[in-house]
Amino acid sequence: MVEILFFIAAIGAIAGAVGVVVLENPFYSVLSLVAHLLSLALLFLLLEAQFVAAVQVVVYAGAVMVLYVFVVSYVGGQNLPIRAVNSPSLRIAAPLFAFCLFVELMIATLGTGLSAISSEGPKLAANYGEPEQIGELLLTKFLLPFEVASFLLLIAAVGAVMLARRRRGLDEPEVPAPLGLLRPAGTGTMAESAGGGFFRKSTASASDDSTSTGRDLG
Amino acid sequence: MSINWYLAVSATVFCIGAAGVMLKRNPLVILLCLELMLNGANLSLIAFSRMWGNGDGQIFAIIVMVVAACEVTVGLGVIVALHRRRLPIDADELRELQG
Incomplete structure (x- = not known):
């Protein structure tokens, strides 16, 4: 089984x-x-x-x-596709290197004749591999690696957020909203009162006209 | 089952992962192949832990998983940042990674 x-x-x-x-x-x-x-x-x-x-x-x-x-x-x-690899020599060398590594690992693990390796292992404790044993080991014998791993996770999370967040200046240039272009100037929206776009130009010219006519009258 | 068999599977998975890291050009797939290598090592660690009958190897495997998760988050963040800057997602084109 x-x-x-x-x-x-x-x-x-x-x-x-x-x-x-x-x-x-x-x-x-x-x-x-x-x-x-x-x-x-x-x-x-x-x-x-x-x-x-x-x-x-x-x-x-x-x-x-x-x-x-x-x-x-x-x-x-x-x-x-794999065929797009630039140098054709790499296409041959990479599997060859991997095969050499495989042979080497096999010799290292199986070929050395370690008698202990070819066994089924000792009799295990009752709680072997259970959360109880893992938790006890993590909090007693391996406390320092546990804490270091938690810090590493925190650093990686912060780093990933910093890397993947949207930065100013890297994105596409701002496209004006289509509604703002369609709307005629001087319709009294919030954007115009804040001083943007067509309205500022038209009011400036209008005020110029009014002052000039006023001076003429005076 | 003898521990030998597990070690053979572990070595095979590790070598397939190494070949993939060398062959592939897409950084996403290179990260996947790195995962393969880490998992091959994990299988060895668990097999040796079973061989010795204590849980130290399992703790080591869990720490390896934590490190792999960190590597994945940072690597995928780099890939997303590359995509945002309209750079090619290709390990051969990305020889210069400054600024």
């Missing part, structure tokens, strides 16, 4: 990862990554890390991926 679940989850995780790289449309890449993350959560459950699996589903596949979907639809996913 465990074996069947493992192979289903592992094939799902690897297929999702391949889909992220292979699919052309960024939106489909994001959806593929969601499938990958859900399969990975199943693998975490098989490793009896229940809390991390829940965090993976809720935070990663839920929150972070929604953020991705929003940005992809905002930017309007420009599907640049």
Whole structure:
């Protein structure tokens, strides 16, 4: 049973990862990554890390991926095909390098003959991987990383707001409202009384006329 | 299941992510591939945590998730800012990131 679940989850995780790289449309890449993350959560459950699996589903596949979907639809996913890579040598070198890395990792993890690695692991404590154990570790042994991570999250949130906010001078030049152009001058709106547009010019010329005629009369 | 299998899956996912980072030009997809690499590392951490039978690796994985979330927010903010300035969303065109 465990074996069947493992192979289903592992094939799902690897297929999702391949889909992220292979699919052309960024939106489909994001959806593929969601499938990958859900399969990975199943693998975490098989490793009896229940809390991390829940965090993976809720935070990663839920929150972070929604953020991705929003940005992809905002930017309007420009599907640049892989073939548009400038140098053709990179197209050959990148998979080659990745394959070399894969072989190296396999040698490092599996080929060294670590006897402990090829076991199923020790007998676990009753509360292994549960929120109780995670919370206790976070607040006792790993208190400093916990606090540093909270500060890091705060800094990242402030930085994201600063980066993505609308700045003056960067946006498109202000287009005059169509209603203001259609309206005839001198109709007594708030904008005119504040001294804008056509009304100021027409009143200035009118006052010039009135003073000149008054001087003539006097 | 032996821990070996989990490590093999983890290495595969990590390498696919590395290949994607090198191949892709769209910064959004590059960020996605970075997520893949981080998740491959996370799977190793959880597998080693299971191997040793204590929860330290799981704490490490959670901290990695926090760092990944920070990286995503800042990276997506940069992409939104690029889009606002009408710059091309293309990692090859964006060789100079000053001002």
